[in-house]
Amino acid sequence: MTNDTKGPIVRIQSEDFDTAQILQQATKDNSNIGAVVTFTGLCRDEGGKLAALELEHYAGMAEAEITRIAERAFAHWPLDQLIAIHRHGKIAPGENIVLVIATSSHRQAAFEAASYLMDFLKTKAPFWKKEHLIDGTSSDWVDATDKDDEALNRWKDI
Amino acid sequence: MTNDTKGPIVRIQSEDFDTAQILQQATKDNSNIGAVVTFTGLCRDEGGKLAALELEHYAGMAEAEITRIAERAFAHWPLDQLIAIHRHGKIAPGENIVLVIATSSHRQAAFEAASYLMDFLKTKAPFWKKEHLIDGTSSDWVDATDKDDEALNRWKDI
Amino acid sequence: MKILYFAWIRERVGFSQEEIDLPPQAQTVETFLTWMKSRGEEFDYALEKDGAVRIALDQEHCNDFSCSLEGVSEIALFPPMTGG
């Protein structure tokens, strides 16, 4: 059921977050949700080679852009809640990078909204990743991938 | 990355489960996961009218059928883990009914595997829901919906 | 043969399972169902909606009613599932 009094919740922060706790808060005061889809993006260790990821971001625009994407999702799907949390700064392998939670009374709406938000966030949210390797030889910017651009085609009617 | 030494984890139980705890366990020993998609299906209160849902199941087949579906997903997508927990018995509004967790190094693989498992679970796992209303006037079996059947068409090539 | 009933099919039949000797004509799912409906009013009532009856043989879905029952030891009859 769409709750017209609420909009998406977007947070950009350097500190880590507790997925379990946020998930609990998102569902505790509503017994009519039905479906909760959670996406957690974690920092991969790239086969043990990665020391850390450094996420540069455009403060202000990062929040504004994710909010714009989330509001489009909110307008398109019957959602109760849509939460997006994105970290910046130095992130160690295994740590959280991003969290998206979509709640709805409809399972597919929750899946699609979360997937949509992630696809757009990947290519439109102003974050840039730099990899710091354990052997210290190089620190390279992660390239954007065509695959991420192509993922957007799925949503061209939205 | 596909971990060939593991298969899906399937549990059918009457007792409630702790999503947060299971989510933590699923990710704690692996720093190369990247993407975690979690689906939680909760009992809706149907606008305050529902006292409880009663889930009848076909013991033995329920576990076997969900395992078959999960194994097909495991074979199709590059997953690290695929976990499905489904409750039976009496469930109060707001309580958990089902949990699916898919972890992968690929975001879309995790989204698709979780969504596939849920779609098949809805129409192929031998569970039947009976609604007990607060006013006590009726206790009716929930009808299967065409929408759930149609959802399977998305996966006909898998 | 062990026969199991679930949900409203179970309620209409009046019990959840039975152990029964199938007659010789019940060789396939189709002939089995025809025989079942002839066993009495409650069975006919439980199985009247042909499209709504789902069947599992030894805990696997069977969508093809021409399936043989040879070697099968457990048949389950139930309405469309509503899991998840």
Place this chain on the structure above:
Amino acid sequence: MKILYFAWIRERVGFSQEEIDLPPQAQTVETFLTWMKSRGEEFDYALEKDGAVRIALDQEHCNDFSCSLEGVSEIALFPPMTGG
């Protein structure tokens, strides 16, 4: 005009932001970029890959390089994003 640089474009330019008066010919995103590249080697190097440069005007993406800069107070230049 406030100009911001991010990621490897920032590294090539050598700083992350500046406050600058635009010349009269920098009326649109396109003419602004042409002028930027003429400012020196480091700018030309930072902005050489035309397809790779993304631009935001007042914190909104601009995909149309014929966009006017009138009324804009903040321009950001950056490579394709890799969030999430």
